[in-house]
Amino acid sequence: xxxxxxxxxxxxxIGVQAQEVKTLTLKDAITYALENKADAKKAKLQVENGEYExxxxxxxxxxxxxANGSLNYNPILQTTxxxxxGFGAPGTTIQAAFGQKWxxxxxxxLNQALYDQSVFIGLKAAKSTREFYQINAQLTEEQVIEKVxxxxxxxxVTRENLKVLDNNLKNTNKVKDIIKGxxxxxxxxxxxxxxxxxxxxxxxxxxxxxxxxxxxxENSLKFLMGMxxxxxxxxxxxxxxxxxxxxxxMPDTTNRTEYLLLKKNEQLLEFQKKSIQAAYYPxxxxxxxxNFIGQGPEMPWFKKPSDGVYWSDYAAIGxxxxxxxxxxxxxxxxxxxxxxxLKSIKVDLEETKLALDLEYENAKxxxxxxxISINNQKENAKLAQEVLTxxxxxxxxxxxxxxxxxxxxxxxxxxxNNYTTALLDYKLAEIQLIKSKGELKTLTNK
Numbered sequence: 001x002x003x004x005x006x007x008x009x010x011x012x013x014i015g016v017q018a019q020e021v022k023t024l025t026l027k028d029a030i031t032y033a034l035e036n037k038a039d040a041k042k043a044k045l046q047v048e049n050g051e052y053e054x055x056x057x058x059x060x061x062x063x064x065x066x067a068n069g070s071l072n073y074n075p076i077l078q079t080t081x082x083x084x085x086g087f088g089a090p091g092t093t094i095q096a097a098f099g100q101k102w103x104x105x106x107x108x109x110l111n112q113a114l115y116d117q118s119v120f121i122g123l124k125a126a127k128s129t130r131e132f133y134q135i136n137a138q139l140t141e142e143q144v145i146e147k148v149x150x151x152x153x154x155x156x157v158t159r160e161n162l163k164v165l166d167n168n169l170k171n172t173n174k175v176k177d178i179i180k181g182x183x184x185x186x187x188x189x190x191x192x193x194x195x196x197x198x199x200x201x202x203x204x205x206x207x208x209x210x211x212x213x214x215x216x217x218e219n220s221l222k223f224l225m226g227m228x229x230x231x232x233x234x235x236x237x238x239x240x241x242x243x244x245x246x247x248x249x250m251p252d253t254t255n256r257t258e259y260l261l262l263k264k265n266e267q268l269l270e271f272q273k274k275s276i277q278a279a280y281y282p283x284x285x286x287x288x289x290x291n292f293i294g295q296g297p298e299m300p301w302f303k304k305p306s307d308g309v310y311w312s313d314y315a316a317i318g319x320x321x322x323x324x325x326x327x328x329x330x331x332x333x334x335x336x337x338x339x340x341x342l343k344s345i346k347v348d349l350e351e352t353k354l355a356l357d358l359e360y361e362n363a364k365x366x367x368x369x370x371x372i373s374i375n376n377q378k379e380n381a382k383l384a385q386e387v388l389t390x391x392x393x394x395x396x397x398x399x400x401x402x403x404x405x406x407x408x409x410x411x412x413x414x415x416x417n418n419y420t421t422a423l424l425d426y427k428l429a430e431i432q433l434i435k436s437k438g439e440l441k442t443l444t445n446k
Contacts (some may be wrong), residue, residue: 012247021232026152029225030444033148035209035228040144043137050130057126060119068108071299074099084200085168100295102309107291114286114319117278125271132264139257142440144224147441149431152222157424158214164416168409171388172200175405176394193404242374253356262352266345273338279331282323360436367433370426371413377419380405384408384415 034040035437077097084092113119176196182188222229293301296309324331391408392434394400436439 008196018436021234024152024233024235027444028223029148030145033144033225033226034141034237037144038226039140040137043133043140046133047130049128050133053129054126055120057119060116061113061123063103064111065108067106067108069104071104071301072102073299074101077101080212088350093222095242101297102299103293103295104300105291105293109289110287112286113283115282117281117283118275121271121275121278125268125275128264128267128271131267132261135257135261135264139261141437142257143441145443146431146435147219147224150428151217151224152235153424153427153431155214155221157237157420158210158217160420160423161417162214162422163354164208165203165210165414168413169200169207170202171178171409172196172203175392175409176200179402185325195402195406199409226303239340242371242423250357250360253360253436253438255351256356256438259349259352260358262345262349266342266349269338269342269345273335273342276331276338279324279327282324285413286318287318287320288315288317324391344361356436359432363429363432363436366428366429370422370429372420373422374426377415377422381415384412388412 027269077099079095079097081093081095084090084094087094093312095101120310172341176193179196183190183193219229222231222233227233237245290313292311292313294303294309294311296303296307298307298309300311388405388411391400391405395402395405434438
């Protein structure tokens, strides 16, 4: 019995824990996304991969050492026809077999590049590639931050719209109760009661649609964060406060991650061009080898001269020089292709800078307009609330029609939704302004 009670208690505790709501600030959402989102993880792996690429290229400048071994059996030895004069039989030819039935060998070879322009260029390119991955990882993080922040505020606004509908539903129910009481006492028409019920039905339908929208947007936010979909989240209202933004002079867009990434790509293309040009340069390498060979009529392993098997060693040291003379203009064509790629990316850099400058100016303009809109819509919502209060009082006293009351409710709902929409526009513009200044990472400090 005690065991059963314990299981029930544990099950209940687990269920309560599973339903626990996680309060999520914008900083929390961004931090979670940077740690768990697949894009951010893959970008970090690319940076790590850059280190391995450097090691790979560096290995080409280090000694290349290999060992080899062989065992061969020659059932039929090759014969060679030679002049018999060498064997005391001038004027004749002798067909002689050379070699042994069994040959076994083992050796070690070494190859060391002394001068290879492509290796030196490749090492610089690999280091630049690592830096490219680092900048790309930073850009990926900024993209994750932007997406999460936008989705975060979308969820907040839709939740605020739901609150507006809840208040509207509450107010309309009060009106319905008043009309129902009046109708029961013969002081109101049935059509007024029916119109109110239709109004309630429409609000409930709209409310259900908004609840669905909230759920979908929350799921989208969780996906962008890399958070389990079943997690319950809550967004504090303080996260949606309007704060003053420093609208300084235009930032240096050449410091933006997007621009830096293109500049690093330009550098990689420069290295690519130099790597192709390296084909014009000679290559010099040092080679060395040491070998041990055994031959005889029997398998040489573990055999001695008394068995007819003889072992000997030999070694060699040399220099290999390769000088390209003519490649059919192939290298020249590849160099020209690389130069065209460089010209193309320079055009991209100019275009990107213009786009980033435009992004800042547009964000600044949107901020200014959004602040004006917020102030206007806030005042409209206040006035709409006063109109509804007065209209409701007048309706109770018989000085206003039901149509007037319902219209006042609609205007209040519209004004409140317009206000939250203006807040959303401001926050989205704020994100774009922060992005245009290259300061998206600062959102992790709030």
